[in-house]
Structure formats: C-alpha cells, structure tokens
Amino acid sequence: MMSAVKTLTNWYELPWWVGLKEVLVLFGFVLGMISGLIGVVTYRRNTAIRAQDVRANQIRRTYEVMVSYPSAIRGKVLIVTQQLEQGLSVIDELRQQGEDVGQLNGALLRIVMESDLIELLHVLDPYGFLLGNQDYLFTNEVLNTFASEVRRVLLN
Amino acid sequence: MTQTSWLDSREATVAHIHELLKQPMTDASNLEIVNQMRAQSGDRPLTMTEYLDVLEKSKRGIHSYDEVPQTKPFFQRLRQALKNSRNAFKATMRKS
Numbered sequence: 001m002m003s004a005v006k007t008l009t010n011w012y013e014l015p016w017w018v019g020l021k022e023v024l025v026l027f028g029f030v031l032g033m034i035s036g037l038i039g040v041v042t043y044r045r046n047t048a049i050r051a052q053d054v055r056a057n058q059i060r061r062t063y064e065v066m067v068s069y070p071s072a073i074r075g076k077v078l079i080v081t082q083q084l085e086q087g088l089s090v091i092d093e094l095r096q097q098g099e100d101v102g103q104l105n106g107a108l109l110r111i112v113m114e115s116d117l118i119e120l121l122h123v124l125d126p127y128g129f130l131l132g133n134q135d136y137l138f139t140n141e142v143l144n145t146f147a148s149e150v151r152r153v154l155l156n
Numbered sequence: 157m158t159q160t161s162w163l164d165s166r167e168a169t170v171a172h173i174h175e176l177l178k179q180p181m182t183d184a185s186n187l188e189i190v191n192q193m194r195a196q197s198g199d200r201p202l203t204m205t206e207y208l209d210v211l212e213k214s215k216r217g218i219h220s221y222d223e224v225p226q227t228k229p230f231f232q233r234l235r236q237a238l239k240n241s242r243n244a245f246k247a248t249m250r251k252s
Contacts, residue, residue, distance in 0.1 A: 082163055090169045098251040099177070106181030107173055113189050118196040 062136060073123055080115050087111035183208070 011017065066074075091104050091111075130136060162172035179185075183204065191201040202210070210220070217228055217236070228236075 079163075086163060086166070086169050087173065090166070090173050094173065098247040103177050103181055106179075106186055107176040109186060109189055110176050110179075111173070113193060118193060121197070 058136070065136075076116070076120055076123070080117055080120050083111070083115040084117070087115075 069077075087108070088111075091108055095101065095104055160168070162168045187202065187204060187207045190207065194201055213219070217233070218226065
C-alpha cells in the first residue's frame with residue numbers, strides 16, 4: 001500500500017509530467033482565447049446571414065405587392081420614375097460642370113412639377129398603404145420621414 | 157407613342173433642361189409652382205415670408221419631416237460649411 005502511494009507520488013512529480021502540465025496550462029489559455037474568438041466570429045456571421053434573409057424576404061414581399069398592381073398604374077410609375085431619374089442625373093451633371101445651384105434647384109422644381117408625381121402619389125397612396133401595413137416600414141429613414149407625417153395626419 | 161417627349165434620349169433631356177434654365181427663376185415664380193403643387197395635394201398655399209422661412213431652414217438643415225426640428229451640433233455644421241465653401245470654390249475655378 002505504502003509502496004503504491006510512493007510510486008504514484010513519484011509519477012506525479014516526475015519532471016516530464018510537471019513540464020507537460022505547465023505546457024498544457026499555457027497552451028490551454030491560448031487555445032481557449034482562440035476558440036472564444038472563433039465562437040464570437042461565427043455568431044456574428046450567423047446573425048448577419050439571418051438579417052440578410054429577413055431583408056431578402058422583405059424585398060421579395062414588396063416586389064410581390066408591386067407586381068400585383070394594375071398595369072396602368074405600373075406604366076405611370078415607370079414613366080414618372082424615368083422622368084425623375086433622368087432629370088436628376090442631367091441636373092447632377094450640370095452641377096458638376098459648375099452651373100448656378102439656384103438655377104438648377106429651380107429647374108429641378110419645374111421637372112418635378114412637369115412629371116405627374118402628385119397624381120401618382122394620389123393614386124398609389126403610399127401613406128395609407130404604410131399605415132395599413134407597418135411591416136413594410138423597414139427602412140429607418142422611411143420610418144423617420146413618415147413618422148411626423150403620420151402624426152400630422154392622425155392629429156388633424 | 158407618336159408624341160416625342162424629353163424622355164426619348166439624353167440629349168433631349170439636356171435640351172429640355174437648358175430651356176428650363178433660360179426661364180426667369182425668381183422667388184415669386186418658384187413660390188407659384190410650389191403653391192400649385194400644394195394645391196394639387198390639398199395643402200394650403202404658402203405666403204412669401206413662409207416660403208423664404210422654409211428655404212432658410214432647409215439651408216440650415218431643418219426639415220419639416222424630421223422628428224427633431226433643430227440644427228445639427230456645432231462641429232457637424234462646421235464641417236458642412238467647410239464642405240460647402242470648398243465646393244463653391246471648386247465650382248468657381250471650374251467655370252473660369
């Protein structure tokens with residue numbers, strides 16, 4: 001019995017075992033740090049992928065809503081979008097070429113007047129739609145933009 | 157479809173905008189257009205003082221659709237002002 005205890009104590013205090021224990025503790029710390037880092041990175045990547053899926057779903061649902069509109073309205077949306085986009089790009093170009101900013105703002109105002117943007121907004125009623133379907137308020141800027149308008153409409 | 161409009165090509169758009177730029181763009185004419193658009197959407201028309209007020213506020217960064225109707229803090233305004241003056245300088249140099 002005593003010799004067994006002596007042998008075991010001898011084995012426990014052998015220099016190669018003590019050295020190995022020290023090395024394991026050291027490397028254990030380093031490996032623990034690395035595995036923690038990998039875990040954090042994986043969690044963040046998975047969160048990003050989940051957010052991407054949610055956003056893609058929202059975009060797909062919005063596309064389905066847009067496609068379900070009657071073709072006359074879709075034609076009008078196309079024309080107004082084209083007018084505004086082309087007008088804006090040409091005005092941007094002219095601003096880079098150094099025209100007067102006040103004149104360009106006046107030109108932009110007249111372009112918006114000529115395109116039937118307001119009729120289109122009356123037909124589409126985006127505020128009413130977003131009031132009824134708040135799931136589609138997924139852009140922070142859109143949310144901030146419409147919040148005060150919604151308050152104004154509801155309080156008046 | 158047989159009508160031509162300024163959407164047909166980029167040159168037509170550029171020509172149309174040059175025609176618009178030739179018009180006199182005074183505050184009064186701009187206010188007239190803004191009031192026409194407001195009447196289309198059911199808002200009351202603006203008076204000249206209100207319109208100039210709104211223009212001033214927009215230049216300073218206060219918009220009517222913002223939740224926080226106040227100017228941004230000092231250093232952001234400073235950086236924006238420096239950017240504006242830099243762009244104005246570049247525009248003048250490019251023109252001459």
